[in-house]
Amino acid sequence: RKEVEQDPGPFNVPEGATVAFNCTYSNSASQSFFWYRQDCRKEPKLLMSVYSSGNEDGRFTAQLNRASQYISLLIRDSKLSDSATYLCVVNKGSWGKLQFGAGTQVVVTP
């Protein structure tokens, strides 16, 4: 079983619609959680950290469920510029080491 699993997609989303997807992680000792976005052939960029209480940043909402060991990301009012691969990232429990999921591809269409 992979340490961080994501649905690879693609999720084809009409512009203006809402899309949500999850990620599951296997290490219950994981301490911190993030969503990154990665554009084609580019480096990953931090989208947002994920907190236990859930958090929102503009059109993006992240949730963490420690009991079930999953993280979710919801994108409202999708923009064409939201087209990217979204990487679920989990701190492995040992100092500073991040475990990346393979990513969920989102394609926003006009």
Place this chain on the structure above:
Amino acid sequence: GAVVSQHPSWVICKSGTSVKIECRSLDFQATTMFWYRQFPKQSLMLMATSNEGSKATYEQGVEKDKFLINHASLTLSTLTVTSAHPEDSSFYICSGAPGAGATDTQYFGPGTRLTVL
């Protein structure tokens, strides 16, 4: 702030040659730098963790004699792929973390695309 640069951004080399990739934190001091590798349609895989002035810690399955890491200062780390072969062709990305805590944010460089012929 928190910018990390990598050089070169892409490199093509012949099999058997060595390639050095530089990773620099431009506006912060990176206590720790991480080196990742990403194959097409796969996730980033951590190769090694390096702290300034000490030996790098390699992940299981990563050959330390093949991937030489030098973290000479708080703003510079280098990865040398020795005797590169076509299977080493990949996207190499470094990141820097300013602090020493488990939850410190990592700032990623733009990556270096290595193609070995």
